[in-house]
Amino acid sequence: MVEQGKYVEAGGIQTHYHEGGEGEPLLLIHGSGPGVSAWANWRLVFPILSDQFHLYAPDVVGFGYTKRPEGIQYSVDLWVSHMISFIDAMKLNNVSILGNSMGGALALHLAQRRPDLIRKLILMGSVGLSFPITEELDHVWGYTPNFENMKRLIRTFSYDQSMADNDDLVELRYQASIQEGFQEAYSAMFPAPRQRHVDALALSEGALRELNIPTLLIHGREDRIIPLKETSWKMAQLLPDVELHVFSQCGHWTQIEKTQAFTDQVIQFLNRMKP
Numbered sequence: 001m002v003e004q005g006k007y008v009e010a011g012g013i014q015t016h017y018h019e020g021g022e023g024e025p026l027l028l029i030h031g032s033g034p035g036v037s038a039w040a041n042w043r044l045v046f047p048i049l050s051d052q053f054h055l056y057a058p059d060v061v062g063f064g065y066t067k068r069p070e071g072i073q074y075s076v077d078l079w080v081s082h083m084i085s086f087i088d089a090m091k092l093n094n095v096s097i098l099g100n101s102m103g104g105a106l107a108l109h110l111a112q113r114r115p116d117l118i119r120k121l122i123l124m125g126s127v128g129l130s131f132p133i134t135e136e137l138d139h140v141w142g143y144t145p146n147f148e149n150m151k152r153l154i155r156t157f158s159y160d161q162s163m164a165d166n167d168d169l170v171e172l173r174y175q176a177s178i179q180e181g182f183q184e185a186y187s188a189m190f191p192a193p194r195q196r197h198v199d200a201l202a203l204s205e206g207a208l209r210e211l212n213i214p215t216l217l218i219h220g221r222e223d224r225i226i227p228l229k230e231t232s233w234k235m236a237q238l239l240p241d242v243e244l245h246v247f248s249q250c251g252h253w254t255q256i257e258k259t260q261a262f263t264d265q266v267i268q269f270l271n272r273m274k275p
Contacts, residue, residue: 005017005018008089008090009089010082010088010089013067013069014067015086017038018046021050026053026055026097026098027056027057027086027092027097029060029098029099029103029106030059030103031100032140032186032189034143034145035178036176037063038057038058038059038064039064041103052267052270061074062188063185079106080113084114087117095117095118096270099123100126100255101124101225101252104126105126106201107121107123112211115213120270122218122270124255125219125225126226126231128201129235130198131230133195133198136156140153142194143186150174156251157251157252158251158252159222159249160257209238214269215239217235218232218245218246218247218262219231220246220250220251221248221250232244
């Protein structure tokens, strides 16, 4: 998998995406963060999951290499509509969705709006309910570009603090955050005060109780950005058809810190037939 993928028009937006593998369709929706793209989020799991599924990993509008229409106003409704348009453009049906963090919230909103499109959901470190915004998430959304700020964010994202000592990794993520148009779009998405953006991504408890789609929740126990107890743990009490897997010694980067164990969970869940 390389950083440059393909383009398709989805909802009037030239949408950059990665595609690979064969089998049942699996849509991968990345999270938010400075310099984030589908490639940055999924580069480690893509080769593993593409052995069993036909993967589609788009850059949500405002992120990565998807075109940014002039004057666009970023919102949950825009992002969800963009993902539905992408599903339509790729002629997918009965698609499962793997959503990371903000991407998990978008998957939930998409499933609420168009349950007819969805087979199963996997939500990783996902927003889904409102919670008091963490200081760490506030820092992620309020990022201003410099090397030291990126180093601090990597410490925040990961349980293994030594990841921030890898200057090559820090430099890679920093350079991604300052590519032309990336930071300008990102800073327009989550202006302070930022609690309102958490609330906008959330669904009500009643809406979650009605979402009868098989769902796997995956969360790092030491996630300091999206707190386990206020999100996945609570959603596990509300969703009608749900499983929860918690990784110890793991922060917000489950797919990076627990790559093989994470993909094992995803593959087993998607391949499991209903009794």
